[in-house]
Amino acid sequence: MAATRIEVPRSAIAITLNGERTAVEVDNRTSLLDLLREQLGLTGAKKGCDHGQCGACTVLVDSRRVNACLTLAVTLDGAEIHTIEGLSDGGELHPVQRAFLERDAFQCGYCTPGQICSAVGAIREAKDGWPSHVTEDLSAAAVVLDDEEVRERMSGNLCRCGAYANIVPAVLDAAGEGSDDGTDLPRREEFHPIPSVEEVAG
Amino acid sequence: MKPFEYERADDVAGAVATLERDPDAKYLAGGTNLVDLMRLRVETPSRLVDVNRLDLGGIVVEADGAVRIGAAVRNSDLAADPVIRERYPVLSRALLSAASGQLRNMASVGGNLLQRTRCVYFMDSSKPCNKREPGSGCPAIVGVSRELAILGASEHCIATHPGDMAVALTALDAIVHFETAAGPDSLPMSGFHRLPGDDPSRDTNLPPGALITSVEVPPLSFGGRSTYRKARDRRSYAFALASVAAALDVEDGIIRDLRIAVGAVSHKPWRATVAEELLRGSPATPDRFEAAIRAELDIARPTEQNAFKIPLVTRLVVGVLDELAHP
Numbered sequence: 001m002a003a004t005r006i007e008v009p010r011s012a013i014a015i016t017l018n019g020e021r022t023a024v025e026v027d028n029r030t031s032l033l034d035l036l037r038e039q040l041g042l043t044g045a046k047k048g049c050d051h052g053q054c055g056a057c058t059v060l061v062d063s064r065r066v067n068a069c070l071t072l073a074v075t076l077d078g079a080e081i082h083t084i085e086g087l088s089d090g091g092e093l094h095p096v097q098r099a100f101l102e103r104d105a106f107q108c109g110y111c112t113p114g115q116i117c118s119a120v121g122a123i124r125e126a127k128d129g130w131p132s133h134v135t136e137d138l139s140a141a142a143v144v145l146d147d148e149e150v151r152e153r154m155s156g157n158l159c160r161c162g163a164y165a166n167i168v169p170a171v172l173d174a175a176g177e178g179s180d181d182g183t184d185l186p187r188r189e190e191f192h193p194i195p196s197v198e199e200v201a202g
Numbered sequence: 203m204k205p206f207e208y209e210r211a212d213d214v215a216g217a218v219a220t221l222e223r224d225p226d227a228k229y230l231a232g233g234t235n236l237v238d239l240m241r242l243r244v245e246t247p248s249r250l251v252d253v254n255r256l257d258l259g260g261i262v263v264e265a266d267g268a269v270r271i272g273a274a275v276r277n278s279d280l281a282a283d284p285v286i287r288e289r290y291p292v293l294s295r296a297l298l299s300a301a302s303g304q305l306r307n308m309a310s311v312g313g314n315l316l317q318r319t320r321c322v323y324f325m326d327s328s329k330p331c332n333k334r335e336p337g338s339g340c341p342a343i344v345g346v347s348r349e350l351a352i353l354g355a356s357e358h359c360i361a362t363h364p365g366d367m368a369v370a371l372t373a374l375d376a377i378v379h380f381e382t383a384a385g386p387d388s389l390p391m392s393g394f395h396r397l398p399g400d401d402p403s404r405d406t407n408l409p410p411g412a413l414i415t416s417v418e419v420p421p422l423s424f425g426g427r428s429t430y431r432k433a434r435d436r437r438s439y440a441f442a443l444a445s446v447a448a449a450l451d452v453e454d455g456i457i458r459d460l461r462i463a464v465g466a467v468s469h470k471p472w473r474a475t476v477a478e479e480l481l482r483g484s485p486a487t488p489d490r491f492e493a494a495i496r497a498e499l500d501i502a503r504p505t506e507q508n509a510f511k512i513p514l515v516t517r518l519v520v521g522v523l524d525e526l527a528h529p
């Protein structure tokens with residue numbers, strides 16, 4: 001019997017991926033994680049659970065850390081996405097990547113891309129004065145990061161190897177690094193969203 | 203995942219009209235619950251109406267002192283908002299105790315209110331569940347029920363509303379505003395989530411197809427003296443076994459007014475009206491706190507697996523009220 005082709009709804013989207021404009025067509029069901037890994041060949045972000053429970057898939061969308069496994073790619077038309085592959089600047093590692101190397105903050109490395117992207121987002125959140133569950137004084141304008149704060153803020157990233165003892169100091173090192181905020185990404189407000197597919201099509 | 207059509211809503215009326223036309227369509231906000239449940243085939247919408255580009259953002263202080271929070275505001279932005287931190291610390295604390303940094307960046311106020319139960323039978327489409335498949339039975343009552351309800355459950359369902367934010371909003375007497383094809387309407391938090399009764403398939407009293415547009419938090423003179431405490435199996439990134447949102451107004455050791463809501467014990471955030479009534483006008487002492495919450499929990503009907511929630515809730519409430527009485 002001839003195989004029947006089942007038509008599944010698809011959509012065209014345009015994103016800026018690690019600084020490069022990328023136009024793709026996706027099955028509406030495709031997660032950002034599957035788009036990156038299966039369609040675009042960027043296998044840095046990992047699939048640990050596919051349910052938002054481990055953080056291995058963490059990437060930055062418009063400078064904010066999110067779980068790529070629960071983000072539908074079809075929703076991202078016009079978005080700016082940074083993955084682990086786009087954090088280094090030419091040959092120059094990102095401060096968080098450097099800190100992870102210097103502190104030996106991994107064993108098997110499976111959770112590491114997610115940990116690093118999450119740390120970039122978490123450092124930005126702390127610099128923006130966002131409190132956390134363990135912040136005692138909610139009225140304090142500035143956040144002082146310490147072990148407890150980093151553990152809480154990074155709790156969305158599990159490490160099966162238990163490299164936490166080195167991850168925490170690595171994040172603290174990167175956060176304290178002189179450069180403005182330990183991230184080289186523009187702030188959310190500074191993005192000039194690229195025109196979406198719809199806008200271009202008029 | 204079942205294939206679905208996707209469209210991006212440009213205006214509220216259009217979004218509401220689409221769901222009116224296609225009752226199998228669903229709104230999509232952060233997707234942290236809906237996409238997960240679609241992957242599990244618990245939710246199988248024909249179409250997703252993406253509400254993320256609607257103009258439903260913003261946290262605005264209104265002329266009467268109420269704070270209006272747009273349905274699209276992300277949980278992380280709400281928790282960090284200076285007005286919320288100052289006037290309603292209980293709301294910031296509840297949000298900060300939930301999920302992870304990544305999930306809070308995605309999760310919206312509207313989606314958070316409508317997140318579904320974490321009952322393992324509901325989330326497993328190979329199992330019976332009256333909420334997912336009316337009439338199929340409730341295996342939880344004699345099965346895995348450690349996380350589930352001790353108050354207001356029925357013989358058909360012992361699921362809980364698992365969220366934290368709604369517990370704080372219940373303590374704060376917030377009002378949920380929404381839009382239907384018939385126009386704008388609202389529900390108080392006390393009447394938003396419902397008890398399961400003989401129709402556990404419905405989590406809330408929100409009319410079908412309604413689009414939540416904002417949540418209004420009325421002014422509360424003693425809102426600054428409020429907090430949230432959550433007990434869970436690990437210290438972070440876990441749902442509550444039980445939680446308490448409370449606000450307290452004490453003068454000279456006497457309670458003038460208070461708010462108590464308990465989370466993860468019922469199909470809805472449980473406003474502890476019996477305890478509040480007993481404590482209004484009484485001395486702010488731990489023995490009074492304990493007597494009041496015991497009276498509240500008098501009607502609790504736990505399973506063997508979740509009977510621990512009674513002493514847990516008792517200690518949480520006494521602890522939180524004591525903390526608020528002695529800042």
Ligand SMILES: Cc1cc2nc3c(=O)[nH]c(=O)nc-3n(C[C@H](O)[C@H](O)[C@H](O)COP(=O)(O)OP(=O)(O)OC[C@H]3O[C@@H](n4cnc5c(N)ncnc54)[C@H](O)[C@@H]3O)c2cc1C
Nearest residue numbers: 231232233234235236300301310312313314316365366414
């Ligand atoms: C691993 C994990 C851990 C978690 N831990 C916690 C926790 O500890 N505490 C806690 O409280 N929560 C927790 N959550 C749940 C999380 O808070 C919710 O998934 C989130 O708040 C849902 O918001 P959303 O915007 O992503 O909703 P979506 O998933 O987009 O939508 C959820 C539902 O709301 C409907 N909806 C969305 N917006 C509207 C609107 N404006 N009007 C009408 N309907 C709408 C959708 O149709 C859908 O039915 C956790 C989730 C995960 C995955």
Ligand code: FES
Nearest residue numbers: 048049050055069
């Ligand atoms: S793969 Fe996304 S959180 Fe685990």
Ligand code: FES
Nearest residue numbers: 107109159160161
């Ligand atoms: S280094 Fe192996 S999982 Fe984290």
